[in-house]
Amino acid sequence: MAEKSIEIIGLTKKYGEHVAVDNLTLSIEKGEIFGLLGPNGAGKSTTILMLLGLTEVDSGSVKVCGIDTTRFPLEVKRKVGYLPEDVGFYNDYSGLQNLLYIARLNNIPVEEAQKSALETLADVGLEEVKDNKVASYSRGMRQRLGLADVLIKKPEVIILDEPTLGLDPEGVKKFLQLIVDLSRKKGITVLFSSHHLHQVQQLCDRVGIFVKGKLLAEGKISSLAEQLFSKNTFTIEGEISSPPENRTPEALQEVIDKIKGIKEVAKVELKNEHFVVESKKDISPEVSRLLVNSGYGLAYLSKKKYGLDDIYHQYFQEEK
Numbered sequence: 604m605a606e607k608s609i610e611i612i613g614l615t616k617k618y619g620e621h622v623a624v625d626n627l628t629l630s631i632e633k634g635e636i637f638g639l640l641g642p643n644g645a646g647k648s649t650t651i652l653m654l655l656g657l658t659e660v661d662s663g664s665v666k667v668c669g670i671d672t673t674r675f676p677l678e679v680k681r682k683v684g685y686l687p688e689d690v691g692f693y694n695d696y697s698g699l700q701n702l703l704y705i706a707r708l709n710n711i712p713v714e715e716a717q718k719s720a721l722e723t724l725a726d727v728g729l730e731e732v733k734d735n736k737v738a739s740y741s742r743g744m745r746q747r748l749g750l751a752d753v754l755i756k757k758p759e760v761i762i763l764d765e766p767t768l769g770l771d772p773e774g775v776k777k778f779l780q781l782i783v784d785l786s787r788k789k790g791i792t793v794l795f796s797s798h799h800l801h802q803v804q805q806l807c808d809r810v811g812i813f814v815k816g817k818l819l820a821e822g823k824i825s826s827l828a829e830q831l832f833s834k835n836t837f838t839i840e841g842e843i844s845s846p847p848e849n850r851t852p853e854a855l856q857e858v859i860d861k862i863k864g865i866k867e868v869a870k871v872e873l874k875n876e877h878f879v880v881e882s883k884k885d886i887s888p889e890v891s892r893l894l895v896n897s898g899y900g901l902a903y904l905s906k907k908k909y910g911l912d913d914i915y916h917q918y919f920q921e922e923k
């Protein structure tokens with residue numbers, strides 16, 4: 604069985620009468636990149652605080668690298684690196700000086716710290732600007748330095764709480780790629796907490812959908828999609844091309860009505876040239892035949908692939 608880096612069983616946290624985390628059970632394997640996905644106030648930060656031993660647990664248990672966080676918080680902190688939304692630095696110090704300062708706070712011997720700081724700065728792509736003052740760093744560079752702060756402790760697990768806030772799209776892409784590369788290269792387990800669906804989809808091996816303190820679903824994106832959407836429906840989508848000269852809305856509607864007339868079809872949606880058909884079985888051949896026989900061409904026809912946004916919104920619909 605795969606080694607577990609994080610093991611949470613029946614975890615509950617209340618603030619007065621308000622249940623912020625409700626009976627959460629979740630395991631994350633060593634080396635896995637797990638996305639904790641949920642809207643504001645879902646309880647993600649509270650869960651992270653409990654993982655780090657920074658807030659008391661009302662009931663349940665949390666183990667990180669096999670160590671009980673509630674009983675041995677200091678031991679856990681040695682194994683876990685935590686990157687919050689925004690990291691504070693000494694702006695008048697260089698990136699290297701800031702990192703050496705963190706190394707000293709973590710009791711890393713001076714010689715080892717020097718070597719490790721240079722290696723870590725190279726790992727996060729700040730080698731060339733290591734001697735520049737942090738005041739001159741962009742938001743993306745500051746987040747990379749934040750990651751270096753975390754990595755210099757050589758953690759087994761890193762927890763990232765909305766780390767891409769304020770980065771431009773290119774900065775986000777590079778930062779996420781850096782996390783994947785580091786995790787794969789060093790075998791680090793990553794817990795990535797975010798409400799950004801696309802970032803989670805891009806980065807994570809597995810996701811947990813967390814709403815109002817409860818984990819509604821958990822798994823690989825592909826298997827969550829299957830559970831939700833493939834019970835008895837096939838969804839195919841396509842685009843009509845090379846419409847006939849004499850094409851009229853009425854003529855197209857006629858073909859759409861023929862598709863609707865197929866026994867297994869539950870729903871057909873048409874928007875401009877793009878159409879989506881939901882049915883009980885895969886009727887791609889029938890759809891393409893009907894269109895082609897009516898003089899239309901097909902730019903493409905494929906089984907719709909569901910992404911995390913479809914999954915997420917489906918859960919929200921169920922919640923309402």
Ligand SMILES: Nc1ncnc2c1ncn2[C@@H]1O[C@H](COP(=O)(O)OP(=O)(O)OP(=O)(O)O)[C@@H](O)[C@H]1O
Nearest residue numbers: 618621622623641642643644645646647648649650
């Ligand atoms: N110290 C506190 N005292 C009282 N209530 C709190 C406290 N911290 C969090 N809460 C409440 O607990 C719930 C969960 O908050 P939490 O910050 O864990 O959510 P989150 O998913 O991290 O959201 P965000 O993305 O906004 O940080 C919210 O309803 C919040 O108002």
